[in-house]
Amino acid sequence: MRNLDDLTRRTFLSLSACGLTSSWFGQAFAQTRPDLSAIKTRADWQRAQKQILYGMQLVMGTLPKMKREPVPFQELGKEDLGAFTRMKIKYLAEHEDWVMAYLLIPKNRKRRAPAMLCLHQTIKIGKGEPAGLGGSANLHYAKELAERGYVCIAPDYPYLGENTFDPYQNGYVSCTMKGIVNHMRAIDLLQSLPMVDDKRIGSIGHSLGGHNTLFVAAFDQRIKAMVTSCGFTSAKKYYNGDLTGWAGIRYMPLIAEKYGKDPNRIPFDFPELLVALAPRPLFINAPLRDGNFEVSGVQDCVNAAQPIYEQVFNAKDKLFAVYPDSGHDFPPDVRRKAWNFLDRWLMS
Secondary structure, three states: OOOHHHHHHHHHHHHHHOOOOHHHHHHHHHOOOOOHHHOOOHHHHHHHHHHHHHHHHHHHOOOOOOOOOOOOEEEEEEEEOOOEEEEEEEEEEEOOEEEEEEEEEEOOOOOOEEEEEEEOOOOOOHHHOOOOOOOOHHHOHHHHHHHOOOEEEEEOOOOOOOOOOOOHHHOOOOHHHHHHHHHHHHHHHHHHOOOEEEEEEEEEEEOHHHHHHHHHHHHOOOEEEEEEEOOOOOHHHOHHHOOHHHHOOOOOOHHHHOOOOOOOOOOOOHHHHHHHHOOOOEEEEOOOOOOOOOHHHHHHHHHHHHHHHHHHOOOHHHEEEEOOOOOOOOOHHHHHHHHHHHHHHHHO
16 A cells, blocks of 8 residues: 555645645644535635545545546457447556446437446446346446436446456555546547537446445546445445445545544545535435435435535535435435436437
């Protein structure tokens, strides 16, 4: 792993490059989580967003600098599924790391199509589930969206599917940040495709994919709309404040190593993350009986972000949450609402 002194130094340099002063850095270092209730103007929000991204990088590691350029990829196989073609590909996320993915391309396009980054849950087959190749039919969202006319890419997350790249042996302090890098490169790939409208790209995910959708969107403004299903709750209400799950090897080990798995010490939480995403359209599926992500904690996060969406950006209709009477799932009626939400913001 990178040592923490180097992480702090490089975070400072990246923030300075964004125009943040050393005095601001000192203030943020002392109090990394902003007071959301104090955000009254867009200038307030801009300052808070920088602070939130800084806090995220203290836990995840610093976002590496990446050039916005076409991504090399190779086609490994192709299937004609009627309404769309499903290609198995691998794309180059960074030096010597080829990420396996499925690329779903709808047929009968009359113009450049919107596109979706489709992130899978914690499941051995990884990308295969959203692409429609196994797992739960309720989580075949890349397949369903391709049938609606979206170009979709579904990549493997580190340690799942066919992904064998070890982030920790290659300088990362979290799988979460490596996922963000891979997912941003997937957006680069989508933007390079001639059939994709590069101004109409969204992201969707369930569970692991649900929070990874939020993480990548926080750092990548090219993502114009998001759907997160069973993806988060507030830290204090995640298993009554036991953050062991968030500190695992697939996530952010510094939550344990540096912050003692204490919700009061970690420098970011999901209320802040939702605020950082404003005013982009965000659809949230938070079932009442989700055993992983306690629903009242989700409602706390939504309630914290709502005033910023409504009062700062006049974008009340862009933050939409549903609370179905189900377990950790993405039921058909909720998916229909989510597809209508995406169509509103990306199809027109």
